[in-house]
Amino acid sequence: MAFMLTGRRAHPSLATLGLAAIIVTGCATPGAVATPSPAPTLAATPAPTTAPAESGTPAVSASPVAAGPNCGTDPVTLSAYVETISELVPKLSEEFTKQYPNVTWDIKLDTFANGSANLPRLLASDNAPDISRAAMLIDLAKDNLLKDMTPYEKAFGWDKWPQAQFEQVRINDQFKRGTGPIRAFGLNQSAVGVFYNKDLAAKIGMTEPPKTVEEFDALLAKAKAAGLQPIMQWNAATSGGGLAFPLQNLMASYGDHKAINDWVFLKSGATIDTPEFLQATQKLDEWIKKGYFPSDVNAIEYTDAAGRFGKGEGVFTFNGDWQNGGYDKDLPGKVGFFTFPQNVGMSAPLTFVVGEKSKHADCAAFFLNWAVTNDKARAINVAVGGSNPGGPADATIPAVSADSVMAQTLAAGAGVTANSGGMDFIANATSGIFFQSWTPELQKLVGGKTTPEQLLKDVQAFWTKDQ
Amino acid sequence: MSSPDRPGAPAARRRTSRLLRGVRRETLVGWLFVLPALGFYAMFVLQPLVLSFQYSFYDWDGVGPATWVGIDNYLKVFADDELLGTIFNAFKLIVFFSFIPVSLGLVTASVIRRAATGGFGTVSRTVLFLPQIIPLVAAGIMWNWVLAKSGMVNQLLTAAGLGGVTRAWLGDFDWALPAVGMIGIWVLLGLTTLLLLTGMTKIDPALYEAARIDGASAWREFISITVPSVRNEIAVCLTVTVIAALAAFDVIYISTNGGPGLATMVPGLKIYILSFVARDVGTASALAMVLVVLVLIVISPIQRLIRESDS
Numbered sequence: 001m002a003f004m005l006t007g008r009r010a011h012p013s014l015a016t017l018g019l020a021a022i023i024v025t026g027c028a029t030p031g032a033v034a035t036p037s038p039a040p041t042l043a044a045t046p047a048p049t050t051a052p053a054e055s056g057t058p059a060v061s062a063s064p065v066a067a068g069p070n071c072g073t074d075p076v077t078l079s080a081y082v083e084t085i086s087e088l089v090p091k092l093s094e095e096f097t098k099q100y101p102n103v104t105w106d107i108k109l110d111t112f113a114n115g116s117a118n119l120p121r122l123l124a125s126d127n128a129p130d131i132s133r134a135a136m137l138i139d140l141a142k143d144n145l146l147k148d149m150t151p152y153e154k155a156f157g158w159d160k161w162p163q164a165q166f167e168q169v170r171i172n173d174q175f176k177r178g179t180g181p182i183r184a185f186g187l188n189q190s191a192v193g194v195f196y197n198k199d200l201a202a203k204i205g206m207t208e209p210p211k212t213v214e215e216f217d218a219l220l221a222k223a224k225a226a227g228l229q230p231i232m233q234w235n236a237a238t239s240g241g242g243l244a245f246p247l248q249n250l251m252a253s254y255g256d257h258k259a260i261n262d263w264v265f266l267k268s269g270a271t272i273d274t275p276e277f278l279q280a281t282q283k284l285d286e287w288i289k290k291g292y293f294p295s296d297v298n299a300i301e302y303t304d305a306a307g308r309f310g311k312g313e314g315v316f317t318f319n320g321d322w323q324n325g326g327y328d329k330d331l332p333g334k335v336g337f338f339t340f341p342q343n344v345g346m347s348a349p350l351t352f353v354v355g356e357k358s359k360h361a362d363c364a365a366f367f368l369n370w371a372v373t374n375d376k377a378r379a380i381n382v383a384v385g386g387s388n389p390g391g392p393a394d395a396t397i398p399a400v401s402a403d404s405v406m407a408q409t410l411a412a413g414a415g416v417t418a419n420s421g422g423m424d425f426i427a428n429a430t431s432g433i434f435f436q437s438w439t440p441e442l443q444k445l446v447g448g449k450t451t452p453e454q455l456l457k458d459v460q461a462f463w464t465k466d467q
Numbered sequence: 468m469s470s471p472d473r474p475g476a477p478a479a480r481r482r483t484s485r486l487l488r489g490v491r492r493e494t495l496v497g498w499l500f501v502l503p504a505l506g507f508y509a510m511f512v513l514q515p516l517v518l519s520f521q522y523s524f525y526d527w528d529g530v531g532p533a534t535w536v537g538i539d540n541y542l543k544v545f546a547d548d549e550l551l552g553t554i555f556n557a558f559k560l561i562v563f564f565s566f567i568p569v570s571l572g573l574v575t576a577s578v579i580r581r582a583a584t585g586g587f588g589t590v591s592r593t594v595l596f597l598p599q600i601i602p603l604v605a606a607g608i609m610w611n612w613v614l615a616k617s618g619m620v621n622q623l624l625t626a627a628g629l630g631g632v633t634r635a636w637l638g639d640f641d642w643a644l645p646a647v648g649m650i651g652i653w654v655l656l657g658l659t660t661l662l663l664l665t666g667m668t669k670i671d672p673a674l675y676e677a678a679r680i681d682g683a684s685a686w687r688e689f690i691s692i693t694v695p696s697v698r699n700e701i702a703v704c705l706t707v708t709v710i711a712a713l714a715a716f717d718v719i720y721i722s723t724n725g726g727p728g729l730a731t732m733v734p735g736l737k738i739y740i741l742s743f744v745a746r747d748v749g750t751a752s753a754l755a756m757v758l759v760v761l762v763l764i765v766i767s768p769i770q771r772l773i774r775e776s777d778s
Binding site for chain 1: 747
């Protein structure tokens with residue numbers, strides 16, 4: 001310290017110049033540094049031809065229409081950036097390499113939260129992964145980071161498949177979902193609803209799943225009176241507000257699930273601040289006040305809730321079929337599933353995207369298409385992913401054990417599809433809405449720090465602000 | 468750097484050589500030693516700081532084109548109750564992260580110095596310092612279990628006949644912040660104790676002897692000799708822990724993620740959520756700059772304490 005203070009002013013200033021040089025190098029307008037080069041913009045324009053004109057894919061250049069995009073015969077390394085929680089892509093990749101030995105894999109795993117945070121920058125980089133798990137599509141589409149999959153839609157005949165599976169991955173030029181080019185691909189169609197512990201349900205005299213809110217109410221009251229935990233749920237901010245699941249089921253019971261989809265898809269003028277949805281939120285509030293949820297629900301994380309339900313704590317739990325494996329392991333043959341209201345449920349595609357800068361986009365798209373059309377892949381999809389693989393209308397669903405919960409979620413999912421009762425999750429409306437609005441607001445509802453009226457107003461205001 | 472035919476170059480070179488002649492050799496060598504560290508400091512501390520300052524004037528999602536918005540992001544920080552609330556929470560954390568660990572650390576260090584000599588002293592120092600070695604993420608997960616509804620804290624309370632006060636501490640609106648604060652105390656007490664103990668070993672034992680001859684009590688010794696003698700160390704402890712409180716992130720991210728509601732939302736976590744979840748880099752940077760200024764405002768009086776004691 002004393003050395004520096006001896007008055008040799010020339011050196012600090014030299015050093016300052018050096019420092020300034022290093023610092024200033026990064027001082028261009030932020031967007032100019034990170035904006036993707038114009039090339040991807042051109043490439044993103046839907047190609048009029050049936051197959052994307054990618055160079056380096058021999059099959060395409062030889063016979064674009066007949067062969068369609070594929071992985072060719074030259075060695076290809078596909079890179080993937082997917083969730084640690086799911087074995088789906090790693091298992092599928094093994095089978096894929098068996099069938100197409102020229103394709104090897106470079107798979108990187110990350111937690112869902114980290115993945116969501118990192119993905120925009122990864123997709124914008126020169127080493128963008130070919131296949132990535134992405135739940136929030138709008139912002140990525142705005143930044144032109146997602147491949148327009150229209151050419152693949154034609155080449156693989158997706159336009160002839162049941163279209164419900166593509167509704168949530170279509171993004172139009174106003175950056176609203178529901179219509180427009182396909183920007184992501186669902187490897188399976190998850191089903192979300194109510195799981196129940198068959199033994200405990202029998203104890204409270206439940207012979208068939210409740211069809212109305214009144215019937216559900218009566219069962220919950222019986223469970224409470226019997227000293228059971230009526231509903232096991234998570235609502236810790238570390239996992240995100242899991243009370244959004246029962247709330248959405250109640251919203252679809254009192255109101256129209258199509259209105260919920262409009263809201264999630266950001267249709268202008270859509271609102272959740274309506275008398276029907278208020279009734280739903282009031283019912284949730286009533287369930288909270290009556291002690292139907294655990295008193296520590298605000299501190300319960302997702303894995304705790306799944307574990308506690310597996311240990312027999314809770315007659316019901318609102319969750320998705322991705323947890324099937326866990327429930328079947330903890331309570332084999334003793335877990336049932338129903339959608340509530342009947343044949344309406346959250347059913348979201350497990351979305352994967354091909355990066356606009358992907359170097360092997362054709363091969364990546366070929367893999368995604370293969371994963372839901374190849375019989376072996378579909379079997380892996382059901383066994384590992386736990387959900388309906390979707391795909392063409394005539395594709396068979398691989399057999400599962402009849403007493404497994406998976407058999408029930410698949411049947412329920414089929415019921416939802418037949419009824420066109422699918423809806424996207426209210427947490428997926430905007431990128432910030434789940435952790436910045438739904439989660440704190442639902443926690444406040446539990447803590448008595450907000451009212452159902454105020455909750456809907458606050459979330460609606462955030463929805464408007466965050467678009 | 469400069470080509471020979473550039474006009475004005477010879478003059479510049481003359482200036483440079485005169486400058487270099489005036490520099491003592493050892494000074495240059497000294498700067499060479501400092502250069503690598505300075506380079507890293509510029510690259511990884513100063514550059515991000517300057518970039519954050521720049522980003523705070525833009526509306527930017529981190530990838531796409533950025534729009535200049537002037538001071539709008541700062542206006543947003545000061546107009547938004549939620550963002551201001553995070554700053555208030557950070558100040559509440561100072562009590563737990565700073566005041567309590569420093570006060571307790573003073574007492575603990577003093578007790579260890581007087582009573583715990585030899586092996587016992589080493590063991591107690593190690594045990595107290597242990598939380599500093601455990602990664603905070605692991606500590607956060609561990610405390611999640613300890614503070615859960617069926618966790619150790621509630622088991623102990625129930626065993627002591629206090630079953631009525633048990634709760635899910637991290638999920639309770641009134642108790643989540645103090646509970647997170649408890650984790651902070653656990654982490655930082657070892658650090659402050661060790662720093663203060665080091666300071667106390669420098670105190671001349673003759674001072675204590677003289678005080679004892681004069682009939683001073685242990686309390687009197689503590690107040691009149693120990694505390695004034697470790698004034699510098701106290702200032703260092705306060706500086707480190709106040710920064711830890713105002714810039715808290717990891718423990719809160721793991722244990723509550725800002726919940727319940729926004730009861731434990733602090734600027735560090737909000738900056739992370741704004742930039743990586745909401746992808747609002749501009750507002751996140753503005754909040755970060757406000758936090759930097761706040762830290763400087765709070766820290767500078769403590770620094771003055773050091774300087775005064777130096778003079």
